[in-house]
Amino acid sequence: MASAGLLDALLQGLITGMIIAAGALGLSLIYSIAEVPNFAHGDMITIGAYLALALNKPGAIPFVPEFGGLPLIAAGILGVAVAGSTGAIYEVAIFRRFRSKGADLITMVIVSLGLALVLRNVVLFLVGSGNINYDTERVTNTNVELYLTGNGLSVQTVQRQAGDLVTLGEWGYGWLSLLAIVALAAAVGIGVYRWRSDDASFETVHLVSPRIFGIASGITALAALATVLQGAPHTIDAAVWSTSVGVSIKYGVIIGLTLVTMLAMNLLLKGTKTGRAMRATADNMALAEIRGVNIDRVQLVVWVLAALLTALAGVLTGWFASNLNPNMGFSLLLPIFAAVIMGGITSPYGAVLASLIIGVSMDVGVFLLPAEFATYRTAIAFVILIGVLLVKPEGLWGDV
Secondary structure, three states, X not given: OOOEOHHXXXXXXXXXXXXXXXXXXXXXXXXXXXOOOOOOHHHHHHHHXXXXXXHHOHHHOOOOOOOOOOOHHHHHHHHHHHHHHHHHHHHHHHHHHHHHOOOOHHHHXXXXXXXXXXXXXXXHXXXXXXXXXXXXXXXXXXXXXXXXXXXXXXXXXXXXXXXXXXXXXXXXEEHHHHHXXXXXXXXXXXXXXXXXXXXXXXXXXXXXXXXXXXXXXXXXHHHHHHHHOOEOOOOOOOOOEEEEEEXXXXXXXXXXXXXXXXXXXXXXXXXXXXXXXXXXXXXXHHHHHHOOOOHHHHHHHHHHHHHHHHHHHHHHHHHHHOOEOOOOOHHHHHHHHHHHHHHOOOOHHHHHHHHHHHHHHHHHHHHHOOHHHHHXXXXXXXXXXXXXXHHOOOOOOOOO
16 A cells, blocks of 8 residues: 655645645635735635634534524525624624724734734634534545556545445556656647637637636646546556555545636626626726715725635535634735735736645645654745745736
8 A cells, every 4th residue: 555645735735735725715805905915805705714614513602592403505505694794793883983094004914914803703612722623524534646657557445434445446547558647748739728828809808818728728638538448457566656645535526616716706807797896996096986986885895705706615624624613814914915926916817826836835845854844845836936926026916
C-alpha cells in the first residue's frame, strides 16, 4: 500500500484554496465597491456556519428549541439565505449610517473591527468555546494509489470497508499513452483558449473568460483521454515511486459549488444592469451617483451578496473540517485578504486563482517543512503574496 505524499498535500491545498475562494469572492465585493476593508468578514463566515448548525443540529446550541433538525444540504441552503438578511442589517444599521456621515477609511476599519468583536463574542456566549460538528452521514474516502514502474504508470483505487482494504479498480498507462494524453489535453486547452480569444464579440462581453474555457477544456480532455486510453495494470512490485491521494465526494462538492459561484458572480458583474451599477460604483462612486446609480441600493446588494458568500464558505469549512468553533472564520481572514489583494480586486477569477495558490502554498508548505513549522502555515501565504505583488502589483488576473 502506498503512503500519502506531495500529491495528496497538493489536493488538500486545492480544497483549502476553494474554501478560501468562497470567502474571498465576498470580501472582494466589499473591498472594491463598498470601499470597506471588512475585518468582520471572518466572523461573518463563523455566523454562517453556526446558522446552518442551528437548523441541522439544534440541540447543540443553547436557546435553540429542539425540532429534530434538517439534513445538512437543506440547513446549509436556509442558513445561507438567513445570512443574507444579516448582511442587509450590517449595511442598513451600521455602515450606511457611517457612510452618510462621511466617515473616513480609518473609521470604517475601526467599525468593522468592532463588529468582528461583537459577532465573535455573541457566538461565544450562545454556543461556548467547544468544538461542534454537523449532523451528517459519514463520507467514505477513496485512496487513489499511483505506482511508477519501468513500463509506465499503474493506478489502483482502494477503499476501507468493514476494517479491510478493498481494491475497487486497477489499470495502467504506458509511457507513450501518458505522453499522448498530456500532449493532446494541452493542445485542446490552448486551442480553445486561442479560439475564444480571437472572437471579438465574445471578448467584449467577458461573461466567461477565454482562460476559463481553455482550462476547463484541457481538464475535460485529460479526463476523457485517461478513460479511453487506459490499459492493463503493470506489476507494481518493482515500482520506483509510489504515492497515495485521498479523494472524497466532499472534494467534488466543494470544488463544484465554488466554481459555480465564481461563474455566477462574474455573470452578475458583467452581464446584468445591477452588476454594471456595481462596477461603476467601484470605479467612481461620486460619478456613478451623478449618472443616476442608486448608491444605497448597490451597497445593500453588495453586503447581502457578501453575506451569502461568507455563509457558504462557513458551511463548507465546517463540513470539510468536521469541526465548528468560534474562531474558525477568524483563522481564514488573513488568507482571504491575501487572496483578494493577490488576485486583483476587480476579478472573481483572480480571487479564486489567488485563493488556490495560497491554499496550495499553505498545505504543501506544511508538508515539506518540519512538523514544528506547521504553526507558520498562514505566514507562508503572505510570503507568496509579497513575492507575487513584487512582480505583478496589479494582481494576478486583472479585469478579464
